[in-house]
Amino acid sequence: MKHLVLAVAALTAIVSTAAAQNRPAAADTIRMRQANYKQMGGAMHAITEQLRSDSPSIDAIRASSRTIVGHAANVLRWFPRGTGAEAAVPTRARPEIWSDHAGFTRAGAGLLVAARTLDAAARRGDFVAIRAAVPGVSRACSTCHDSYRAPQH
């Protein structure tokens, strides 16, 4: 009997520790993806800044397109179950990310295609192609945000 009580206590301790560890993990994931999206926003800003400048720097555009394509390849991995509204950190990730996973995956794939097109144009230094590719990335961002991100208010 004493052994059983000890065993149950030990098991409870292990399970609750695991749960406690899981919670910060979800919070870290949310913070990580928010920071990454912020970098992508900053990269979009930097590209617009260059494209509207009189002497656009191809290096600055390349650095930004690399940031975007690098994150775009990973976005679908930033949303494990448990990182939605149930998490301890505020997130605007909508439940449709998990309930409509096929749609979300399609949106993520769309971003990667658009980001690769932009990055390829930036690496070639082809400003005409860069200008043509930027709206595609904007659209891919908006498509996903409209369906899978809750509005700010």
Added chain:
Amino acid sequence: MIEERVRVWDLPTRLFHWSLVLLVPALWATHEWHRLDLHILLGETMLGLILFRLIWGLIGSSTARFSGFVRGPGAVLRYLRAPRTAFGHNPIGALSVVAMLLVLAIQVGLGLFASDEDALDVGPLSHNISYDSARTLAERHETFFYILLGLIALHVAAILYYRFAKREDLVTPMVTGRREPTLPGEAMAPAPAWRFWVAAALAIAITLAIANFL
């Protein structure tokens, strides 16, 4: 004796005023509906209107000119001590016009440099500053709206006060452009039409330059 109503506000001044009445709620609504593309377009329209009013304040009809109605603190205090009906803006009303134009100009100015978090819906000048600054200004743009809202509330309260406490109707003249003169022979000295076209062309040119080329 019924005094004949004479012109007090010219058409451009009235159109400007009522455009604001339509535009401010439209700007609020497009933001609430997350239609920032429309919000930015309307904001640029607002920029053009403010520029027009500033130019019209220099070359417009007598009652629209800043030199005709903006008074120093002495005149404001004298008016507060002994209010008398003014034909155009009284010294306090003049303060309210200046405050409204200033607050609208600041709000539009913040919007010009603001960026949403994705850098997708951006004010036409936001590419000139850093992403972080553009985000900060976007937040200021949101909070500053409450200053504008407060000023509008004060403006409406003043109109109601004049209507019910002082029995003076300020709304009808802003619609018809006419009111009874306070002194015999008093009337607005209208600006010729060509000045309107000059002011409008200038305002549109500056707005387009800011929205597209800066």
